[in-house]
Amino acid sequence: MQTSIGISAENREVVAHQLAKLLADEFVLYTKTLNAHWNLEGIDFHSVHNYFEDLYNQSVEIVDGVAERIRQLGHYAPATLKNFLQLTHLTEQDEDGNDSRSLIRKLLSDHESxxxxxxxxxxEFQDAHKDAGTSDFVTGLMEKHEKIAWMLRAHLK
Known part of the structure; x- marks a missing residue:
């Protein structure tokens, strides 16, 4: 069925492609947050372990929201690890520390990216592609990431 939401097919395709990159980043960050939750070690284990659990629960909601926004634009969301690794801007995590400070630094870097x-x-979504809805949607996501980044930075003080 044709998607008719007041945005040209060409603009929806460009926006959906950028959202696919964002979805890949969000999924990789979700996986890295799970890694931090599962493999954390140190004297502050309990509190930071619980904090990482909160973070990965927020991440899974963000992942789902980005995928659904792609579908609202009439496109299919990438949904394989292979696709995510091809699209992401983030890198795989090296194994240089499972203490809270090391893991928090890595997660902070990804949120800032x-x-x-x-x-x-x-x-660009709003002006070049006439998609105020996606512009508003990603603005909300950016604000969520900014708050998380602030809280991660506060752990490092």
């Missing part, structure tokens, strides 16, 4: 990617697309 996603913030920059989103910020670079907000105006």
């Amino acid at each position: 996603i913030i920059e990617f989103i910020r670079g697309n907000i105006d």
